[in-house]
Amino acid sequence: MTNMTQIKPARTRFAPSPTGRTHLGGARTALYDYLLARQTGGQFILRLEDSDRKRYVPGAEEELMRSLHWLGLEWDEGPDIGGPFGPYRQSERKDIYQEVARQLIERGHAYYCFCTPERLEKVRQEQIKNKQNTRYDGTCRGLDPEDGARRVANGERHVVRFKMPNQGSITVHDYVRGDITVENSNLDDMILVRSDGLALYHLAAMVDDQLMKITHVIRTVEWLPTFPLHAHIIRAMGWEEPIFVHPSVFLKPSGKGKMSKRESAEALKDGYSIFIGDMEPLGYLPEGIVNWAALMGWSYDGSTEFFTMPDLIEKFSLDHLNPSPAAINFSKLDHFNGLHIRSLTTPDLARRVKPFFEAQGYTVDDVTLLRVTPLIQERMVTLDDGPVTAGFFFKEEVSPQPEELIGKDMSPAESSQAAQKAYELLASLPDITKDTAEEPMRQLAEQLELSTGQLFGILRVAVTGQKVSPPLFESMEIIGKDKVLERVRTAIDLLNALA
RNA sequence: GCCCCCAUCGUCUAGGGGACCAGGACGCAGCCCUUUCAAGGCUAAAACGCGAGUUCGAAUCUCGCUGGGGGCACCA
Structure with a gap:
């Protein structure tokens, strides 16, 4: 006997006009369409409303489909794949x-x-x-x-x-x-x-x-x-x-009206965009965007906020749609993106972040990248943060600012001496790993009557070229003894020149 | 101008007559953890637009006002 309350499969459609770029609002609509169809075992249809040929924008269709694919919103019937109710293009x-x-x-x-x-x-x-x-x-x-x-x-x-x-x-x-x-x-x-x-x-x-x-x-x-x-x-x-x-519209971050061309350009300067096609190069994950967009105008229980696509397919409901307009909140997008970056497996994240290193001119070998990835995973908001925080792993040499090599509340000479002692200690180790180096280095700091912050700070800048970096000893371990010593040597010279 | 819609922290939201001196999240501030930065944990500040009703009781229902949004094409 069939269940009387069984859900009827829904046939939904996303029907944009190919007259511009695919934006956040459209993406959310498509997402809701998709979720409802998947949840009920129905079909999600893509239809092109191109009846006004005057407004047709070349390339818009391609970007649309690319954006939908990228977000993971696969359609069951559409202009490219056909279906039993075609054509799926109004002009036809x-x-x-x-x-x-x-x-x-x-x-x-x-x-x-x-x-x-x-x-x-x-x-x-x-x-x-x-x-x-x-x-x-x-x-x-x-x-x-x-x-x-x-x-x-x-x-x-x-x-x-x-x-x-x-x-x-x-x-x-x-x-x-x-x-x-x-x-x-x-x-x-x-x-x-x-x-x-x-x-x-x-x-x-x-x-x-x-x-x-x-x-x-x-x-x-x-x-x-x-x-x-x-x-x-x-x-x-x-x-x-x-x-x-009829879900509500998205308002610009100020809440005053819909996003205009001008505001879109403005947002892009800050590394944000409402165009799905911009999101990937900006370092956003489709998972982050989907999670964020789903929650603008819909809520589950008022407290659960982390959702993957399968979660959404299971939990989405038309009943919890909010009728009032929602202002776009990009900082919340960052939050969700970070959440999803942290939930990725190491190999998956490595694979996704690799192009961002390459875009910055780094030659990246997968073995090293796989070791670097866990170190930067919880430090990334967007994928393009990867090369910013961890580019030094793939450089032959780093070029620290000499002043930055000076330890906190220390003189250049004192800093140089401390670096020298550290150099000797590190050189004496068979190899440099977190396990072999950290404890002796802590003892050295104590001996030198320096805080770990002072000593490690000098070394951090020496080895990574940055004041802010992933954890020092894990980083040294990946860089390797030879290069670490070389970089500390260079730093000592730089400090001596300041003294 | 006309029509329509909406109204809880700065923002996204929970709430649907008593469980609400209103809960969660982002952001912000402080603290903890800590080799930096993050992440994580804890704490704080922060809202029911206003006015009338209905009711023993209203953030929740009704009306008005105000505010905001959307729409008024041989566009979608």
Whole structure:
């Protein structure tokens, strides 16, 4: 016997227009789509809303797909892989929309409109001048349908408009906000089909969602104002309504409005971006971004915050979506990224961080990298921190700032002497490892009446060339006795020159 | 201007009439750990926008106000 409460597989779709770069907001929508589909054993569909060819941006599709792949949001049907309900590109579905438009007209829910864009613009300006609402003035609304059809047959330029009832109201249901009722008189006779014959979003998306058997339409709240129109179209066609879910928008970090081009450029200067395509070179993990994005507008129990994709697939729920807009918080992204970096296995992290060393010109051998990785794992926020903190492992020689070699509260001469003693001790060891070197060095510090901070600080700069580094003796162990001695020798010379 | 939506720490959020002198997280500050930096641990400061109702009781329900956001294309 089947379980009555069994979850119905959801068919979700991410339907961006290839008119720009894939950003955080889109990624989150796609993520929610993906999670719902995976959780219920349904399908996640990628559809391209490219009905406006004028706005088509070359390369946008490629970046979109690359971004989705990178985030791990694999689609089951799409323009590149096909599927049972294709084509998945609106520009290839023109005839389908035409047919629906025809039926709408036939049923009296739409009509041909012959108004020119020029006249429409004039009307609009007039309305603005008179402080009226800008809306279609209804010139063609009352035209005899047969007359209209005749003019169309004669090749007259026309669009198709939805014939909005001028009485009554409509109640639509948004899963996040509940019922929303609006007066039809506040709704316009929106254009459904352009004069070039291609449908606009309002028609095309509704048709596609229907034909592609989409069960849940997840789209941002920008679509809420036209939601009633969409419901009118669906109901006019007698279709079953999918569940509509409108998560909130993302606001810029200040919380004042949506992210603009200017702010995006600004963020990039600080090493942040809202474009998924920028995130990888910036050193972010898809895991970190997914975790972060999932929690902007959704929560699990109010306290659990670390989620992997499998966790999310298991725990995501539409029921915990938050209707209010969320300001982007990049420092929290850093936090999640660090969390996920620390949760990676050493080989995995090594593999991921390697290109960042190479991008800085380092020649990296895997054996050394594998030893270095554990030392930097909990010191990294983004992968590009790797070469910054650990580049010295892959240098032939380091070049410390001479002043930085001076120990705290010490003179150059004292520092030099301490380094000399350390050199002798290290030279006397068969090899330098944490186990062989640390204890004797601590004793040396005591002998010299120096704090470990003083002595180790001098050596740290000498050996790594940096004031801040991974733990000293573990680092020495990887660098090897010969190079360590060489670097300490150089440091002594540098200090002597200062004295 | 018109329409729609939203409203808890600076930010992301938990909360859905009594369990809330409001919990978690980021960030910030302090302390602990410590060879630096991190990581980790502990502590602190920090919020129910305002006003009316309803109720024995409201962060939670209703209304108004205010504030914020979104939308008003032959874009999506």
